[in-house]
Amino acid sequence: xxxxxxxxxxxxxxxxxxxxxxxxxxxxxxxxxxxxxxxxxxxxxxxxxxxxxxxxxxxxxxxxxxxxxxxxxxxxxxxxxxxxxxxxxxxxxxxxxxxxxxxxxxxxxxxxxxxxxxxxxxxxxxxxxxxxxxxxxxxxxxxxxxxxxxxxxxxxxxxxxxxxxxxxxxxxxxxxxxxxxxxxxxxxxxxxxxxxxxxxxxxxxxxxxxxxxxxxxxxxxxxxxxxxxxxxxxxxxxxxxxxxxxxxxxxxxxxxxxxxxxxxxxxxxxxxxxxxxxxxxxxxxxxxxxxxxxxxxxxxxxxxxxxxxxxxxxxxxxxxxxxxxxxxxxxxxxxxxxxxxxxxxxxxxxxxxxxxxxxxxxxxxxxxxxxxxxxxxxxxxxxxxxxxxxxxxxxxxx
Numbered sequence: 001x002x003x004x005x006x007x008x009x010x011x012x013x014x015x016x017x018x019x020x021x022x023x024x025x026x027x028x029x030x031x032x033x034x035x036x037x038x039x040x041x042x043x044x045x046x047x048x049x050x051x052x053x054x055x056x057x058x059x060x061x062x063x064x065x066x067x068x069x070x071x072x073x074x075x076x077x078x079x080x081x082x083x084x085x086x087x088x089x090x091x092x093x094x095x096x097x098x099x100x101x102x103x104x105x106x107x108x109x110x111x112x113x114x115x116x117x118x119x120x121x122x123x124x125x126x127x128x129x130x131x132x133x134x135x136x137x138x139x140x141x142x143x144x145x146x147x148x149x150x151x152x153x154x155x156x157x158x159x160x161x162x163x164x165x166x167x168x169x170x171x172x173x174x175x176x177x178x179x180x181x182x183x184x185x186x187x188x189x190x191x192x193x194x195x196x197x198x199x200x201x202x203x204x205x206x207x208x209x210x211x212x213x214x215x216x217x218x219x220x221x222x223x224x225x226x227x228x229x230x231x232x233x234x235x236x237x238x239x240x241x242x243x244x245x246x247x248x249x250x251x252x253x254x255x256x257x258x259x260x261x262x263x264x265x266x267x268x269x270x271x272x273x274x275x276x277x278x279x280x281x282x283x284x285x286x287x288x289x290x291x292x293x294x295x296x297x298x299x300x301x302x303x304x305x306x307x308x309x310x311x312x313x314x315x316x317x318x319x320x321x322x323x324x325x326x327x328x329x330x331x332x333x334x335x336x337x338x339x340x341x342x343x344x345x346x347x348x349x350x351x352x353x354x355x356x357x358x359x360x361x362x363x364x365x366x367x368x369x370x371x372x373x374x375x376x377x378x379x380x381x382x383x384x385x386x387x388x389x390x391x392x393x394x395x396x397x398x
Contacts, residue, residue, distance in 0.1 A: 009106075010105070013109050027065065041229060087192075092180070107173050115225055127207045134203045138171075265341045286392070289392040312357045330393050
């Protein structure tokens with residue numbers, strides 16, 4: 001990396017235009033992009049480049065929106081009301097108002113390019129400051145599409161070789177004195193800073209950047225920029241998975257309760273509560289995903305209060321606790337393992353009951369039934385078991 005500790009580096013953002021092609025009713029730089037004014041997104045992209053000493057936002061004298069947006073600017077950012085009729089006039093006015101030393105480096109960046117990455121800006125600085133053969137440089141996108149040249153009636157005359165063709169982007173980097181001299185000669189027909197410097201016969205370097213460094217120009221561009229920025233800044237939800245397991249013996253003289261539904265059978269499950277093996281597994285899965293212990297911690301079998309308790313009420317109480325911690329239950333997947341009775345005829349009622357207890361749609365509750373193929377205690381019809389997996393989600397605040 002070149003030694004630029006002695007080189008003062010400033011950024012200048014011309015933001016005096018109105019962007020009529022967008023048809024937004026306000027200057028396009030103040031349009032909402034990914035939840036914030038586009039100009040603020042652009043400024044923040046440059047604020048993340050620590051090598052930039054100062055950032056100047058150049059607006060028109062009549063700008064009525066900048067004061068509110070500027071409240072979110074950091075201490076390195078200064079607003080200059082020095083904008084002109086054309087972009088080149090605004091850049092020249094900003095340079096004069098900023099009164100930078102002639103040898104300072106100036107990064108001129110479009111207000112309508114909020115998607116530039118700090119790494120791209122640093123790459124441009126490295127390439128230009130480390131190359132004594134050039135007077136400046138620009139970020140640019142290598143031409144990937146086939147290029148056609150047409151006549152005035154849009155009839156194709158030829159296919160232009162795209163080798164060594166670039167689409168100019170920003171920032172564009174030059175010494176303050178070089179840029180000032182280039183723009184003071186003439187701003188007519190100058191579409192970017194490089195074109196002005198090129199007229200002086202000085203070498204300018206193209207430095208590759210992502211095609212995602214787009215300029216918001218026409219309706220629809222703001223949607224693309226929002227998607228790019230949304231991907232970069234999106235809030236990732238906190239997702240947790242929990243698993244639960246339970247088993248109980250089958251005994252005579254007890255009702256068989258599964259998922260809160262009483263199922264006709266000659267035996268029932270033995271336990272301190274109603275021994276609903278399915279709801280116990282689901283309860284442990286939910287508690288496990290939220291790291292809030294297990295069913296025995298909250299409802300110990302040694303406590304007489306839970307003698308014969310309705311497991312659906314216990315699960316509902318756990319759901320209140322989990323929601324109080326900010327968790328949302330996404331879905332449940334569960335399995336009942338039993339030789340008899342047949343669970344299939346009761347499956348819809350069980351799913352409806354479980355969903356009601358959990359407070360979610362039945363489509364988010366899966367209950368499956370399996371036998372154990374006559375193996376072990378469950379296979380010998382000595383008991384039943386159940387497994388469950390719960391997915392919880394918590395969206396970070398702010």
